[in-house]
Amino acid sequence: xxxxxxxxxxxxxxxxxxxxxxxxxxFFVVNSPDDMARxxxxxxxxxxxxxxxxxxxxxxxxxxxxxxxxxGIAKITDTLLVKKSLSQFTFNFGNSDxxxxxxxxxxxxxxxxxxIAVPSLVLGLFVNIVFALxxxxxxxxxxxxxxxxMCVVLMSISGLFYIIAxxxxxxxxxxxxxxxxxxxxxxxxxxxxxxVAVAVISSIGAGTRWYRTIFMEEISKEYVRTARAKGxxxxxxxxxxxxxxxxxxxxxxxxxxxxxxxxGSLLLESFFGVPGLGNYMIDAIRSQDFAIVRTMVFLxxxxxxxxxxxxxxxxxxxxxxxxxx
Amino acid sequence: xxxxxxxxxxxxxxxxxxxxxxxxxxxHSLKKAHWRQAWKKIVYQPVAIFSGIILVIYFAIAICDSIxxxxxxxxxxxxxxxxxxxxxxxxxVIFKPLSSENETTYSKPWATHSLTLTWYHDAKxxxxxxxxxxxFKGVKNLPLKLLxxxxxxxxxxLIFYLGLSWxxxxxxHLSWRTTQQxxxxxxxxxxYRTFFFTMAAWIVIISFIAGFCFHYHIFGTxxxxxxxxxxxxxxxxxxxxxxxxxxxxxxPFAIGLGIIAGYFGGKTDDVIQYIYTTISSIPGILLIAASxxxxxxxxxxxxxxxxxxSQQADLRLIALCLILGLTGWVGLCRILRAExxxxxxxxxxxxxxxxxSSWSRIMVSHIIPNVMHIIIVTVVLDFSGLVxxxxxxxxxxxxxxxxxxxxxxxxxxxxxxxxREPVVWWPLTAAFCFMFTFVLALNLFGDALRNAxxxxxxx
Numbered sequence: 001x002x003x004x005x006x007x008x009x010x011x012x013x014x015x016x017x018x019x020x021x022x023x024x025x026x027f028f029v030v031n032s033p034d035d036m037a038r039x040x041x042x043x044x045x046x047x048x049x050x051x052x053x054x055x056x057x058x059x060x061x062x063x064x065x066x067x068x069x070x071x072g073i074a075k076i077t078d079t080l081l082v083k084k085s086l087s088q089f090t091f092n093f094g095n096s097d098x099x100x101x102x103x104x105x106x107x108x109x110x111x112x113x114x115x116i117a118v119p120s121l122v123l124g125l126f127v128n129i130v131f132a133l134x135x136x137x138x139x140x141x142x143x144x145x146x147x148x149x150m151c152v153v154l155m156s157i158s159g160l161f162y163i164i165a166x167x168x169x170x171x172x173x174x175x176x177x178x179x180x181x182x183x184x185x186x187x188x189x190x191x192x193x194x195x196v197a198v199a200v201i202s203s204i205g206a207g208t209r210w211y212r213t214i215f216m217e218e219i220s221k222e223y224v225r226t227a228r229a230k231g232x233x234x235x236x237x238x239x240x241x242x243x244x245x246x247x248x249x250x251x252x253x254x255x256x257x258x259x260x261x262x263x264g265s266l267l268l269e270s271f272f273g274v275p276g277l278g279n280y281m282i283d284a285i286r287s288q289d290f291a292i293v294r295t296m297v298f299l300x301x302x303x304x305x306x307x308x309x310x311x312x313x314x315x316x317x318x319x320x321x322x323x324x325x
Numbered sequence: 326x327x328x329x330x331x332x333x334x335x336x337x338x339x340x341x342x343x344x345x346x347x348x349x350x351x352x353h354s355l356k357k358a359h360w361r362q363a364w365k366k367i368v369y370q371p372v373a374i375f376s377g378i379i380l381v382i383y384f385a386i387a388i389c390d391s392i393x394x395x396x397x398x399x400x401x402x403x404x405x406x407x408x409x410x411x412x413x414x415x416x417x418v419i420f421k422p423l424s425s426e427n428e429t430t431y432s433k434p435w436a437t438h439s440l441t442l443t444w445y446h447d448a449k450x451x452x453x454x455x456x457x458x459x460x461f462k463g464v465k466n467l468p469l470k471l472l473x474x475x476x477x478x479x480x481x482x483l484i485f486y487l488g489l490s491w492x493x494x495x496x497x498h499l500s501w502r503t504t505q506q507x508x509x510x511x512x513x514x515x516x517y518r519t520f521f522f523t524m525a526a527w528i529v530i531i532s533f534i535a536g537f538c539f540h541y542h543i544f545g546t547x548x549x550x551x552x553x554x555x556x557x558x559x560x561x562x563x564x565x566x567x568x569x570x571x572x573x574x575x576x577p578f579a580i581g582l583g584i585i586a587g588y589f590g591g592k593t594d595d596v597i598q599y600i601y602t603t604i605s606s607i608p609g610i611l612l613i614a615a616s617x618x619x620x621x622x623x624x625x626x627x628x629x630x631x632x633x634x635s636q637q638a639d640l641r642l643i644a645l646c647l648i649l650g651l652t653g654w655v656g657l658c659r660i661l662r663a664e665x666x667x668x669x670x671x672x673x674x675x676x677x678x679x680x681x682s683s684w685s686r687i688m689v690s691h692i693i694p695n696v697m698h699i700i701i702v703t704v705v706l707d708f709s710g711l712v713x714x715x716x717x718x719x720x721x722x723x724x725x726x727x728x729x730x731x732x733x734x735x736x737x738x739x740x741x742x743x744x745r746e747p748v749v750w751w752p753l754t755a756a757f758c759f760m761f762t763f764v765l766a767l768n769l770f771g772d773a774l775r776n777a778x779x780x781x782x783x784x
Contacts, residue, residue: 015606018599019607022607023615026619030620031619031626035622039625152765152769156761156765156768157757158713158717158736159713159717160720160736161736164753172743281614282721285723290618293618294615296611297607297608297612301607301608304606305606
């Protein structure tokens, strides 16, 4: 088990290096730092001197991969590739192009993101499993057919509409909750109610349909027939046997996203004005702050890779048949 | 001398290439008995007929909107013919008055007067407020016209019904009475009843649109007075373009790499697996955002590459599809690799190998035909995801150009419109209806395809 874990973590390193190189290509090779400076300084009245000044003050005045002016190892290390891109492996992300420290920003903005993402995940999981079990309980009836059709209908609605309709209905017309905004601390619940509800509702279509498939597959297995033949009720089989075994594939899907919860949701946070990491990303995209975008891509990948490793571990924990070699 | 000069945008070429490939695959499959059987299984499902008709209408509109030309300007005798600078599409010609007759600002659907109060001084210096009548649209006798259009559409439906019944009667060699019974009970193999009701619904919708869209703004007008119905119709091409171009860029990677990785295994497999694991490790929207941002700065810094604004917007759209394609091939590639791993152990592949077939021949004639059903189902279901993604990406600021008419841009504008008083709800509603219908049809059609082609995997 331990050896397997070490190997998995070692395997993650080439992936992260690959991602790092992709972002390096996108932000330094496709566009030179000069382009970046011009985008930041605005289009008109930019002199070459201003560009050089901007590059020096933000540390972009280095060659891409090879610095001939330096001696020894510094020929390689004193370059943009090492200083700006590979340095992300130390998790010290430096300053954004606007001059703020990215690490401080992230550590502050992580919490509002989690405040929305964690309840949405837990509630969404609960609601979807309950609905899926209901559909499976009434299988081969008209109810199932219409429920599956409703799922397709819900899936076909853009996430944007759920947010806009929710804001309009509950915040503007009924005035039950504030339209947007956020306060730190426990008072935040008033602001979180609507985004969490919207996140849960918009996940019902795809979630219920997917879990239904899992449970339907489980219910066609031999042990279900045995349990029914022993005289267990339909409900008992469903909750005691099918639910337990169906949780295995569901867990795979859930554990992998847990670390990514830190990243927050782009759409929800920006519509509801929550100062989380999703909002941070949108602001960075709109102001073309490449330092932040690079950092977020790297962090997002790290969280995803951690999620994959966690999935493997939970698999061995919950399913004794699986052994990691 | 033609009264117009055709122009073809790069995106037009690509959309036609995509449709041509789809058509070739379809007609080629008709030559094989088992595929004919499969297509029969598809069209015997009422859901497939219902959603298929919607898709045909959407694709027809998008194709009309992809045929561009420069209209000829009126000329005096003997001079050289001049063509307009801005290109028009066939759709623009069909809906001519809608594209050119703009009001000044918002107006409600079916309105005769503007939404905003205008103030003026009268002779005595008093202020008066009034709602100015619309410049172009809004006619009298609405109830009478509604009645006429309603009766007319019912008449068309009746003719269509009689024609369909006659066709069924001839085909089945049955009496009139039995034909009717079979038809209304819906016990026919081909779902004629669903076909009839779907067509009837569309006949009503289309005749109402045709009857009124030139006299009213049936979905109102937007902030700068553009007809919302016309914009929604134009958006169909954008949505369809994003889906089909992305597929065009994605499929070669997904099919090629997936099959090669599965077939050869070993080092080749390792390299391809490394590439797709790396790409799939980056959260999708972040990778797309980063790529689009990078391309956007590139385009902004090299304005000399593009001769016109619309060409720049066109290329930006293609770049977006290229990025969506390059980031989106992983899912299908993974499935195809797994499937090829199974297929290469099959006896017929071993037989082909012993008989001396080259690997390229085995792939083309033994492996690809056997994974075709997976590819077709994935294309249709991913298509719906891409149409939805366009709206989200446009909102985030990495989607289509703000000057391109798209559902994403309409929804983006709706945020402000819902906050104003009185609420402007119609652009959002229109975008919602058009987009929802399209995505729903794609999802339903994809499910029907999967039921027929790949019954084992069911979601």
